[in-house]
Amino acid sequence: MPGLDWQKSTHSAEANSCIYLASAPDGTVKLRESDDPTTIVTTTPAKLRAFILGVKAGEFDHFTDGAAQG
DSSP: OTTOOOEEOGGGTTOSSOEEEEEOTTSOEEEEETTEEEEEEEEOHHHHHHHHHHHHTTTTGGGTOHHHHO
16 A cells, blocks of 8 residues: 555564554554565554454464464
């Protein structure tokens, strides 16, 4: 999307596989991956915050847990 100020986490440093975020004029948050920058996900700041808090709280750990894959 032209005109958006895409930013990546400072924790990504020089990594090539990164998630970029941009604040859109309509108040939504846009996300894209460096591997496929034409695919853009749109969400609200509140939903993104809830997702990040859930990740930090371990709510999605079962998706990467070895027992869940077996």
